[in-house]
Amino acid sequence: MTSPIAAETEADLVANAVRELARRTRFPVAFGGLVEEGVVSVTSIVGARTRSLDGLRVRPERGLGGRAMMELRPRMTSDYGSSRQITHDYDVFVLGEGLRTLLALPIVVQGRSRGVLYAGAWDHAQVGGVTTAPAMQVAQSVADELRIRDEVQRRLRAATETPPTVAAPQREELRESFAELRSIAAAVEDVGVRARLAQVERRLLTLAGETVPPTTAPVPVVHLSPRETDVLACAALGATNAEIAAQLGLREGTVKAYLGTAMSKLDASTRHAAVTKARRAGLLP
Missing domain, CATH: 1.10.10.10 (Winged helix-like DNA-binding domain superfamily/Winged helix DNA-binding domain)
Structure with missing residues (x-):
């Protein structure tokens, strides 16, 4: 079980990553969260015009983010509302904010999705390697930090036991x-x-x-x-x-x-x- 201190640290990590994602890409809106009890709870939002994204909880396989998590790779749509490649469980959140272009980046730690970061725009945005490369780097940096935290927790438990x-x-x-x-x-x-x-x-x-072994010689x-x-x-x-x-x-x-x-x-x-x-x-x- 993750301690309250560790959980707070992870929340701060996501918040910093969301801000960095908005800064390093051309997307005006960024948000994301980590998996909690099998569901990603969006805990950080930057650049939104409304509060429609508040309370968004994403399940694996559902929506663009869920698909990205299941496939362990980024997924994007330039017309979210009419996309047939994803389920539309979360339209009330995404379309409520008016987002049309949406990029979902899974946070993958040792072959398992631990969360997802999103970058979005209200209109059609041309997205290429110049934008996706730094976005993927941000997601990877979060994964690296989580891996370190996992290792610390594991070794702490092992040392205690x-x-x-x-x-x-x-x-x-x-x-x-x-x-x-x-x-x-x-x-x-x-x-x-x-x-x-x-x-x-x-x-x-x-x-x-x-x-x-004990020794009589002074150390x-x-x-x-x-x-x-x-x-x-x-x-x-x-x-x-x-x-x-x-x-x-x-x-x-x-x-x-x-x-x-x-x-x-x-x-x-x-x-x-x-x-x-x-x-x-x-x-x-």
Whole structure:
């Protein structure tokens, strides 16, 4: 179940996408929403002259948007009122606003429609690649963000449900999950999502820390920067500098520099020694 905070974040994401859709295309009207209990509830509307689109709820296979969601591809009509390619369940909404040209773009996440964005005009509009390409990019950006949120939720649940005693294979899974989370976090700009990622990372570190054998040797206090931790987490899985650079979107020389500073802080002569000391210090699982 999606938490209220996550749901609010998704609603904001749709609202931003609808505004961006109107800005980047020649369509004066844009609206859209996400699937809730099998139905898309339109939650954001930009540019409408009337309130006819308020309360629009679209079911799969019904109307232009429903068809787009079922076919997992954009659908468009330049004469909505007379189109025979769609059902007209929602004429009271669309024609009530006076829309004639309508473009529907499904938000597809891992092969499943999670919502739909619409762009419309009150008259016949010539629509080509110049218009549809940026519109599809907007829909894809929403899908990418939803995919990240889904992954965060999944890993949060997995971390919460992981038993206190972690066997060796599960330790490796934890380490891989941690490294992947660091990679995802490096590409996320949303402050709220980064905070949720940080919570999951702390859970993974706590769980992995319970499997670290006790030692009588004092562990020095070390503070690694987020980027140093990102790079070291990937190195812990055996990735080369080139592979780390590709995964984190950095230059190979920059990766080498981060590894160097991390090794220096940890007083390690090799990356493998740095990983070992970072794990002992509780900086990596």
